[in-house]
Amino acid sequence: MTVKIDVKGPIISNDEAWIYEWFDMDFTSPKTVIDQLANANGENVIVSINSPGGYVDDGSEIYTALKAYPGHVETQIVGLAASAASFIATAGDKVVIAPTAKFMIHNASMGNLGDHRSMEKASQMLKTTDRTIVNAYVLKTGKDEQELLDMMAEETWMGPQEALEHNFVDEIMFMDNPIKLTASSAISAMIPQKIIDSFRNGMINKGKPEGVTKEDLKASLAEFKNEILNELQLNKTNEPKEPTLKPANKRDLSKLFLSL
Template identity: 85%
Template sequence: MTVKIDVKGPIISNDEAWIYEWFEMDATSPRKITEQLTNANGEDIIVSINSPGGYVDDGSEIYTALKNYSGHVETQIVGLAASAASFIATAGDKVVIAPTAQIMIHNASMGNRGDHRSMDKASQMLKTTDRAIVNAYVLKTGKDEQDLLDMMAEETWMGPQEALEHKFVDEIMFMDNTFKATASSAVSAMIPKQIIDNFRKGNINKGNNQGVTKEDLQSSLSNLKAEIINELQLNKTTEPKEPTPKPANKQDLSKLFLSL
């Protein structure tokens, strides 16, 4: 029996997963995938991917779990495999793409503040992250590392035929592999980091200085949920495309991310 596993929505951390669930939004965390792999118990799996990307470290954990899985893994790019989701896609023993789907690869990015030493350190961290990510692409495509780093630096979008030509995929689904896709774009579905932080601090409503638990939020009135969803919609047009992770001059720098 073949088991189907979905990688849908942004790639997020385990401790943020419940927030997305509360909003009934698609998202994928490492725990979600590892639990499904455990339940699959060695059966062949198909991983269906439609994701704009997300946190690098969490994407790496998912990639590693898929590579370590004992059964056969087929990854199917059915919509978008961008950023962190693009290297997750390469974890499959076989990688296929729908004739209407796309892949995007680019450099890692992060928010930062501090003096010139902090900026230098952040720059070095990002370069190291890019060289870690590119290993997944090298393993899949066999292409030269520098060529792939150049593609990442240029933020390269690939339709099905381009992905096949560059060996990111093995096959175009339903086609004779001569299909040529046109360019397109997508919007990140990640909840802005500010919204997540406000949830944890209980500051969604101005003037509220009390902490909020998961149980408190789940019992909140439906109009609060609608209000926050409206705020998220506004963020899509007024906020930068990437959620802002913790600054590089803090000790916890684990939330480097790849996101549209």
């Protein structure tokens, strides 16, 4: 029996998953994939990917779980495999892409605030993160590390044929004589960080020191759900390519992200 696992929507942390569930939004967290791999119990797995990317560390956890899985793993890029989702895609024993799908790699990025030392530290962390990400691409493509780093720095978009030519994928689905497709842009579906921070820090639950709970959220925000969803839809048009994160001196710098 073959087990199908979806990697859809942004790549997020386990502790943010309930927020996306509440808004009925697609997401993928390490737990969602690891639990399904455990249930697959060594059977062949097909991982269907349509994701704009997300947090690097959580993407790394998913990548590692797929690489370590004892059964055969085929990753299928059915829509978009961008940023963190792109290196997750390379974890498959076999990587295939739909003729209408896209593949994108780029540098990690993060928000930061502080003096010149903080900026230098953030810069070094980003460079280190890029070099850890590129390891997955080297393993898959056999390309030189510097060539891949240059492609990441240029934010390289690939259609199926380009992805095949660069060895990021092994096969284009349904096609014996694949044609080149034009890469295009996509918009992040990640919930804006300010909303997640509001949930976490208790800004919307009357100052309770323990912070907002799932029950508090449902009770206090039920009537505003459509309004917030409308704001999220507006953000899809107006937000920058990367969601805004907390200043480096006020958050865990290990939570870098790759996202459109």
